[in-house]
Amino acid sequence: MRKWYEDSLDSDIVVSCRIRLARNYKKYPFAVKLSLPQAEKLIEETKKVLLEGNTILSKEFEYISVYNNSPVNKRAMMESHIISPELVRKNAPCGVLLKRDESISIMVNEEDHLRIQSMAAGMNLDKAWDLADKIDDVLEESIEYAFDETLGYLTSCPTNVGTGMRASYMLHLPALEWSGQLQNIIQAIGKLGFAVRGLYGEGTKAEGSYYQISNQITLGQSEKEIIENLNTVTMQIVEQEKNIRENIIKDRKMEFLDKIYRSYGIVKYAKVLSTKEAMTYLSDVKIGYEMGILDEPKPKMNLYSLVMHIQPANLQKKMGISLTGQEIDIERASFIRQQF
Numbered sequence: 001m002r003k004w005y006e007d008s009l010d011s012d013i014v015v016s017c018r019i020r021l022a023r024n025y026k027k028y029p030f031a032v033k034l035s036l037p038q039a040e041k042l043i044e045e046t047k048k049v050l051l052e053g054n055t056i057l058s059k060e061f062e063y064i065s066v067y068n069n070s071p072v073n074k075r076a077m078m079e080s081h082i083i084s085p086e087l088v089r090k091n092a093p094c095g096v097l098l099k100r101d102e103s104i105s106i107m108v109n110e111e112d113h114l115r116i117q118s119m120a121a122g123m124n125l126d127k128a129w130d131l132a133d134k135i136d137d138v139l140e141e142s143i144e145y146a147f148d149e150t151l152g153y154l155t156s157c158p159t160n161v162g163t164g165m166r167a168s169y170m171l172h173l174p175a176l177e178w179s180g181q182l183q184n185i186i187q188a189i190g191k192l193g194f195a196v197r198g199l200y201g202e203g204t205k206a207e208g209s210y211y212q213i214s215n216q217i218t219l220g221q222s223e224k225e226i227i228e229n230l231n232t233v234t235m236q237i238v239e240q241e242k243n244i245r246e247n248i249i250k251d252r253k254m255e256f257l258d259k260i261y262r263s264y265g266i267v268k269y270a271k272v273l274s275t276k277e278a279m280t281y282l283s284d285v286k287i288g289y290e291m292g293i294l295d296e297p298k299p300k301m302n303l304y305s306l307v308m309h310i311q312p313a314n315l316q317k318k319m320g321i322s323l324t325g326q327e328i329d330i331e332r333a334s335f336i337r338q339q340f
Contacts, residue, residue: 004103007121008304010289013238015170015210015304018081019128021116021136022155022164024146030156031109039093039109046108049142050097057138061104065095072322075313078200081119083107085200104131106139111156112164114139123234125167125227133223152219162219167226168201169234174209174287175244176237182211185237193217194233208279208286208307213237245291260288264296268340272326273333278310282336299339306339 008015024030028042051058066074066087077083083096087110094109107115116139118132146154153164160166176182186196197212198205213234215226248256263284267273273281286303288294299306308314310332316323319331 001100003305004101004119004121005305005308006302008302009122010286010298010303011292012122013172013241013290014123014234015121015172017120017123017125017128017170018166018168019118019125019132020166020168021114021132022112022153022157022160022166023114023116023136023139023143024154024156025113026144026146028113031111031113032156034092034109036093042113043093043095043108046097046106046114046139046143049139050106057135060099061097062100063095063097066090067093067095072313072316076311076317079311079314080308081200084110084115086110104135106135112160123169123231125169125231129167129223129227159216160218162217163221163223163226165218165223165226166214167230168212168214169230170199171211171213171234171237171241172209172283172286172290173211173237173241174283175248176241177206177209178248179244181240181244185240189213189233189237190216192229192233194230207276208283210283210307245287249291249293257293260284260294264288264294267336269337270333272329273336274329275310275312275332278332278336279307282307297340299336301339306336310335 005016025042028034028038034042047063050061051063066083067090074088077096078085078088080102082098082102082105084107087094087096087107090110092109094107096108097106099105103119105117107117116132116135118128118135120128148154152162155161155164173182176185189196193216195214195216197214199207199210201212213230215230218226263281267278267281267285282303285294289298301309309318312328315328315331315335323331
């Protein structure tokens with residue numbers, strides 16, 4: 001089945017979007033206070049709601065245990081944005097209900113009992129919200145959520161109380177990064193209730209000039225308001241990225257072209273590439289395609305898909321064997337060469 005990220009465009013600064021809803025059962029303590037038997041029972045109840053019965057959803061989803069899975073498989077799911085780094089580290093019964101195209105994942109027993117996550121390519125938050133909302137409605141038909149008429153949905157972390165919604169965009173921002181202006185933007189939008197994070201969300205660093213922009217406020221705002229505000233801020237950031245790119249072409253054109261074509265040559269012919277090197281060079285190639293100045297053939301898969309496939313755990317999973325650090329770097333370079 002075709003994965004959602006295979007529709008990502010190499011010509012777009014806005015790579016993908018995500019809606020995440022935090023929900024908790026009313027009858028169970030929050031995840032941090034769950035006993036092991038309670039955690040296991042909660043998993044079984046959630047699986048029953050979604051997987052049992054002759055429905056479309058039951059055929060589209062599968063349950064994957066994270067608690068009993070291998071370190072490589074856990075890491076590979078995180079690299080593909082299916083689960084969070086926190087769920088990878090969790091040492092208690094936990095798992096994920098995953099739609100087969102990976103557009104929707106429901107983490108069970110992460111920070112909250114349920115984390116409903118919907119992903120879509122490009123600037124399609126309305127689509128991601130519609131999917132997440134429908135899954136939420138299905139679950140709520142059988143699960144009584146922890147909810148307060150005044151506050152809204154109750155969550156483990158007070159910052160999620162209210163709608164329980166985090167909306168985010170994944171942006172490719174190399175020009176803002178190179179110019180040093182990204183830090184000013186981070187500070188400015190922080191005052192407006194938005195956060196800029198790395199490739200895998202909170203507590204992670206940006207790689208390959210990919211940044212997540214998300215709301216920080218969920219209380220006192222409706223889902224529609226959160227999405228509209230994030231769309232407005234995101235478009236402002238995209239315009240600033242475009243302006244700086246135009247200035248670079250005017251002021252440092254040959255230097256810029258040389259950088260892009262050197263990176264293209266490296267990814268096409270290199271025999272050994274670390275994750276950091278590959279992410280940096282592929283970022284240069286991506287901006288070359290985005291600006292229409294790189295007229296070389298594109299790789300077989302889009303660059304965002306390629307970024308996920310070259311991460312260490314996904315490479316090892318593809319090979320079916322455990323690899324050393326250097327072996328991973330050799331396999332990564334080989335895989336990228338094949339794509340180009």
